[in-house]
Amino acid sequence: MPLAKAIRMLAGSLLVALLLTTTTQAQQASAQQASAQQAWPQRAVRFIVPLGPGSATDISARLIGERLQKRWGQPVVIENRPGGDGFVAITAFLQANDDHTLLYAGMGTFTAHPYLHDKLPYNRDDIVPVAGVSNIVVTVAVPESLKVNTLAELVSLARAQPGKLNAAAVPGITDFITSAFLKNANLEMARVPYRDINLSLSDLGEGRIQVAMLSLSMVQPQVQAGKAKLLAVTSRNRIPSMPDVPTVVEAGYPVLELEGLVGLYGPKTMPIALRERISGDIRAVIDPTLAERLAATGQVLNVTTPAEYAAAIEDQRAKVAAVAQIIGIKASP
Numbered sequence: 484m485p486l487a488k489a490i491r492m493l494a495g496s497l498l499v500a501l502l503l504t505t506t507t508q509a510q511q512a513s514a515q516q517a518s519a520q521q522a523w524p525q526r527a528v529r530f531i532v533p534l535g536p537g538s539a540t541d542i543s544a545r546l547i548g549e550r551l552q553k554r555w556g557q558p559v560v561i562e563n564r565p566g567g568d569g570f571v572a573i574t575a576f577l578q579a580n581d582d583h584t585l586l587y588a589g590m591g592t593f594t595a596h597p598y599l600h601d602k603l604p605y606n607r608d609d610i611v612p613v614a615g616v617s618n619i620v621v622t623v624a625v626p627e628s629l630k631v632n633t634l635a636e637l638v639s640l641a642r643a644q645p646g647k648l649n650a651a652a653v654p655g656i657t658d659f660i661t662s663a664f665l666k667n668a669n670l671e672m673a674r675v676p677y678r679d680i681n682l683s684l685s686d687l688g689e690g691r692i693q694v695a696m697l698s699l700s701m702v703q704p705q706v707q708a709g710k711a712k713l714l715a716v717t718s719r720n721r722i723p724s725m726p727d728v729p730t731v732v733e734a735g736y737p738v739l740e741l742e743g744l745v746g747l748y749g750p751k752t753m754p755i756a757l758r759e760r761i762s763g764d765i766r767a768v769i770d771p772t773l774a775e776r777l778a779a780t781g782q783v784l785n786v787t788t789p790a791e792y793a794a795a796i797e798d799q800r801a802k803v804a805a806v807a808q809i810i811g812i813k814a815s816p
Contacts, residue, residue, distance in 0.1 A: 523582065523757060527558040530587040530747070531579075533572035534653070535565045535679040539619040539698035540745050542780050544587040547616055550768035561587075565679040568654040569593060570604060577609055577750070582757065586610065586748040589619060590796045591656030591741070597814035598807045599659060608751055612796060614762035615746035615787035617777055620699040621657055621717040623731065623739065626690040627710055634714050634734040637694065638668050645671040651683040652696035656803060660717075660739055661696045666810045667738050687711055698743075699781025717741040722781065738806060744785060744795050758789045 530548055534540045541563060548559035564572035569592040576586040593610065596603055623634060631637045641648050650672040652661040665672055675692060677683050684701060686692040688710035695702065695711075699722070705711035715731045716722055717739050731739035747765075749758060766786050774784050787795065807814065 523760075524555050524557045526583055527560055528552075528555065529560050529562050529579070529584045531562050531564055531572050531576045531584065533564060533569040533586075533588050533592050533655075535563050535681045537681055537701065538653075539700040539780055539782055540587065540589055542700055543617045543619075543745055543777060543782055546773055546776055547765060547768070550770075550773065551764060554764055554768055565681075567678075568596070568599065568658070573605055573610070576748075577605055580750055580752070582749060582753050584750075585613065587746070588748065589655065589743045589745040590792075590799055591659075591743055593655065594796065594799045595656040595659035595803050598803065598812045601815050603815060610748045611751050611753060611758070612789050612792035613747040613749045613753070613758045614765050614789065615744045615785055615792045615795065616765060617745055617782040618718070618785045619743040619745055620722055620781035620783075621653070621741055621743055622697060622699050622702055622728075622781075623714045623717070624687060624695045624697055624702045624706070624711050625693060625714060626687055627712055628690045629693055632712070632714070634731070634736055637714060638670065641668075641670045641672060646673065648672045648693040649675050649686075649691065650694040650696075651675045651677060651680065651686070651692050653680050653698065656741065656799070657696045657743075659803065660741055660806060661694075663806045663810050664736060664739050668736070696739075703781070715739070717743075724778070724781075738809070742799075744787070744792070744799075745782075746787070746792060755789065762786070762788050 530544050532541050532544050541561065544561050548561055552559040564575050569588065572586065572588065573593065576584060625631055625637060631640055650661060650665070652658040672694065675683070680697070681701065683692055683695055684705055687695045688705045688708070702711055702713070706713060713725065713728050715729050715734045717731050719730065719740065719742065721728065721730060731737065747761065769784065769786060777784060
């Protein structure tokens with residue numbers, strides 16, 4: 484056999500062997516990844532929450548966590564990390580860099596960050612959606628002692644007393660649209676920052692805070708005690724349990740409209756198959772009791788897939804960008 488032909492045959496044999504080896508390794512790696520996902524979780528799972536105990540986000544995290552730990556056979560630990568406009572929780576989540584540590588937060592926690600801060604301690608792609616769980620009802624609340632009954636009356640009072648009223652809001656997009664509302668309505672109010680927004684509740688009840696943009700679950704006790712009242716809800720539709728409370732659009736202030744979808748996020752290294760599996764597990768543990776308990780805290784079940792959650796996030800980012808353009812705020816680089 485000519486030497487050249489022999490060399491070609493040998494090279495072909497080596498190429499086939501290399502391709503077979505590469506294919507086998509890829510199949511083994513894929514099988515190992517699938518096996519690891521199937522075995523997940525292998526230890527306790529942490530949900531890091533950017534708000535304190537008692538917030539709507541915290542409540543839904545605990546309710547869904549109780550059910551998931553039964554399904555998973557591993558503890559689900561809720562870790563509250565309030566403060567820093569969500570940065571405390573986001574930093575703790577990213578530093579863990581672990582598929583057993585998930586961020587449990589509203590998408591509004593970070594969608595407004597580029598417009599509120601000159602520099603962000605994380606990249607947008609560091610946080611990937613896993614599953615939406617519920618929509619949180621956000622309210623515009625005032626102290627009973629303020630003696631206003633509508634958003635229009637509040638605006639009139641604020642204009643008559645520039646700089647004398649105080650306002651507070653949940654960090655993130657709620658705080659952002661509150662700022663947009665004040666600027667759009669040409670109102671001067673002192674903004675009161677809280678490391679834990681739950682601390683604003685006593686100030687609201689005692690009249691030290693005159694306007695609060697808070698979830699219904701947070702403000703309900705003050706309303707039930709007769710210390711605060713609700714002027715509007717930021718959702719598109721009125722809430723069945725509060726049919727007399729108008730939406731912000733009905734009240735004439737559409738800039739305040741906000742749908743707050745809350746759920747789980749994972750690190751960018753989390754495989755899509757695992758994210759889809761977690762989403763499926765959440766859907767599997769949903770029951771009427773959970774829906775009722777969430778409804779009692781001003782939440783509506785809205786379980787989504789990773790793709791659906793990602794689409795909802797992009798919709799909110801578009802809304803935030805539109806609001807920012809109206810009030811003249813540019814995104815940070």
